Amino acid sequence: MSPSEQNPASWLRLLVLAALMxxxxxxxxxxxxxxxxxxxxxxxxxxxxxxxYLGRRTTLDNGRAVSLLDLPIGAxxxxxxxxxxxxxxxxxxxxxxxxxxxxxxxxxxEARGIxxxxxxxxxxxxxIGYLPEAEIDSRLxxxxxxx
Amino acid sequence: xxxxLLALMSLWALEVHATQSDMLDLSGFATLGVAxxxxxxxxxxxxxxxxPGDQNPDFGPDSxxxxxxxxxxxxxxxxxLQVLSRESPRGSYMPRPTLAFFSYQLDPALTVRLGRMRGPxxxxxxxxxxxxxxxxxxxxxxxxGLNPYVDLDGVDLLYRTRIRNVDIExxxxxxxxxxxxxxxxxxxxKGIIGMNLALSSGDLSIHAGYSSADQKLQWSDPLHDxxxxxxxxTEGGVPFAxxxxxxxxxxxxxxxGFQWDNGRWLLIGEYARRKVSQNANSAHGWYLTAGRRFGTxxxxxxxxxxxxxxxIVDIPPASELSAAVEYFNASRNLAQRSVTAGVRWDFAxxxxxxxxxxxxxxADGASGSFYSFDTSTSALVRGRxxxxxxxxxxxxx
Numbered sequence: 001m002s003p004s005e006q007n008p009a010s011w012l013r014l015l016v017l018a019a020l021m022x023x024x025x026x027x028x029x030x031x032x033x034x035x036x037x038x039x040x041x042x043x044x045x046x047x048x049x050x051x052x053y054l055g056r057r058t059t060l061d062n063g064r065a066v067s068l069l070d071l072p073i074g075a076x077x078x079x080x081x082x083x084x085x086x087x088x089x090x091x092x093x094x095x096x097x098x099x100x101x102x103x104x105x106x107x108x109x110e111a112r113g114i115x116x117x118x119x120x121x122x123x124x125x126x127x128i129g130y131l132p133e134a135e136i137d138s139r140l141x142x143x144x145x146x147x
Numbered sequence: 148x149x150x151x152l153l154a155l156m157s158l159w160a161l162e163v164h165a166t167q168s169d170m171l172d173l174s175g176f177a178t179l180g181v182a183x184x185x186x187x188x189x190x191x192x193x194x195x196x197x198x199p200g201d202q203n204p205d206f207g208p209d210s211x212x213x214x215x216x217x218x219x220x221x222x223x224x225x226x227x228l229q230v231l232s233r234e235s236p237r238g239s240y241m242p243r244p245t246l247a248f249f250s251y252q253l254d255p256a257l258t259v260r261l262g263r264m265r266g267p268x269x270x271x272x273x274x275x276x277x278x279x280x281x282x283x284x285x286x287x288x289x290x291x292g293l294n295p296y297v298d299l300d301g302v303d304l305l306y307r308t309r310i311r312n313v314d315i316e317x318x319x320x321x322x323x324x325x326x327x328x329x330x331x332x333x334x335x336x337k338g339i340i341g342m343n344l345a346l347s348s349g350d351l352s353i354h355a356g357y358s359s360a361d362q363k364l365q366w367s368d369p370l371h372d373x374x375x376x377x378x379x380x381t382e383g384g385v386p387f388a389x390x391x392x393x394x395x396x397x398x399x400x401x402x403x404g405f406q407w408d409n410g411r412w413l414l415i416g417e418y419a420r421r422k423v424s425q426n427a428n429s430a431h432g433w434y435l436t437a438g439r440r441f442g443t444x445x446x447x448x449x450x451x452x453x454x455x456x457x458x459i460v461d462i463p464p465a466s467e468l469s470a471a472v473e474y475f476n477a478s479r480n481l482a483q484r485s486v487t488a489g490v491r492w493d494f495a496x497x498x499x500x501x502x503x504x505x506x507x508x509x510a511d512g513a514s515g516s517f518y519s520f521d522t523s524t525s526a527l528v529r530g531r532x533x534x535x536x537x538x539x540x541x542x543x544x
Contacts, residue, residue: 047309047312051309051314054314056307056309056314056316057255057256057307058222058252058255059222059255063255065222073496086349086350086410087410088410088440090440090443090493091408091410093279093493093496093497093543094279094280094281095280097176097277097279097280097543098273098274098277098280100174100215100217101174101176101213101215101229101274101277101280101543102246102265102273102274102277103215103217103227103229103246103248103250103260103264103265104305106172106217106219106225
């Protein structure tokens with residue numbers, strides 16, 4: 001029934017594949033949390049950011065409700081969650097599936113890519129997100145540097 | 148009333164949705180799972196959740212499909228509707244609402260919810276059908292079989308805060324719940340009052356919960372119906388018959404557990420107890436799981452045990468029905484111990500393949516999590532060893 005339990009060769013293949021995938025993550029990429037430079041969000045603590053991106057709150061300490069933006073699944077997003085929450089991509093996906101399907105929280109809105117994320121952040125000033133530092137322009141304000 | 152509320156909610160939501168398109172969020176989850184035992188006369192069953200004893204291999208215990216719609220009306224107000232299909236104790240896959248509630252954020256830390264939520268009795272009760280969120284194919288039945296009530300119809304409060312680096316969630320709830328019972332029975336909890344406390348910090352999460360409710364349980368299956376009648380016709384048998392089914396039961400559930408997951412090692416443990424005054428047995432259970440991640444693959448090992456504290460019906464002294472009562476008790480006693488070796492492989496984004504081999508040893512006088520076609524009285528009275536192989540694929544979308 002189950003190749004992974006009965007066949008040692010397929011076990012080995014899985015482990016090799018797993019090791020390759022784990023090694024492919026650039027965990028040291030410089031990711032920064034940003035918002036619109038003209039927007040109302042002026043500061044963001046690491047603790048606020050962590051709770052927001054774990055769905056444990058939807059507002060800042062000052063009571064302001066903010067929208068969150070995610071990048072598509074990929075190296076930058078993985079590095080962001082690893083650095084902010086200490087959870088790897090598999091942990092974070094399982095964690096968020098629990099938040100969503102128990103009706104506790106909605107996941108951040110997902111941009112199609114870095115370009116779109118930048119446009120949304122500029123156009124919707126109550127939104128916070130994250131980008132590689134090299135992708136920041138003058139329309140954006142850096143709130144927090146990770147790690 | 149509930150149906151009406153649901154219909155109104157859907158209409159309102161659609162109305163609002165029509166005017167503003169990014170308020171609605173659709174998502175879903177599914178598991179295709181199969182379980183097979185190594186004995187021809189024995190079927191694996193998630194007693195209380197599925198329809199026991201259909202096929203071997205059986206797709207009933209673990210397969211599930213859920214679709215969810217989230218609406219956000221304002222930064223404070225939201226609604227969720229989740230419809231789910233899985234095998235019921237009566238063998239039906241008819242979809243039914245498993246989440247249907249309004250939520251309102253009274254304060255940044257405090258949310259009130261009204262409608263149908265998932266019964267939050269134990270640590271993983273609210274993800275009992277969301278297998279992707281859990282490492283196992285199914286949450287350990289020795290603990291989760293202690294409470295088959297999956298819905299909470301009522302109101303709850305979620306208070307979430309952070310003190311230093313500890314996230315705290317206080318979750319009081321109030322409501323009722325109803326389930327079908329194999330074959331034509333039903334069971335209700337009324338006046339449920341409960342409270343959960345969850346603390347998490349870094350890699351560690353701790354859960355504690357307690358609840359109590361009035362329970363009305365009506366068994367309806369050939370064995371129950373026959374024995375109920377036979378006891379009532381026997382001199383002095385009525386008090387024993389009254390212990391079997393009825394409306395004046397009192398149920399209490401308590402649980403405490405922890406999860407520790409540092410990204411490489413995973414440890415999960417939980418203890419739970421149910422104490423029921425009549426119509427169902429009182430029992431406690433616990434499990435311990437240890438796993439180790441190798442990239443996308445996590446092999447794990449679980450030891451789990453359930454022990455009966457008090458049987459449903461007292462054995463009538465020196466009666467010709469004593470053996471039948473003993474059999475009745477055994478058929479509703481899930482006590483067993485099991486060792487499970489499993490592996491989860493996250494082979495794609497939002498998809499996991501799992502395989503588990505469980506070796507279960509039922510306690511003497513217990514059917515454990517198995518349905519037996521061997522109806523001789525002796526079959527359930529002595530413990531048996533059964534191996535169950537399960538394979539499943541979980542996806543979220």
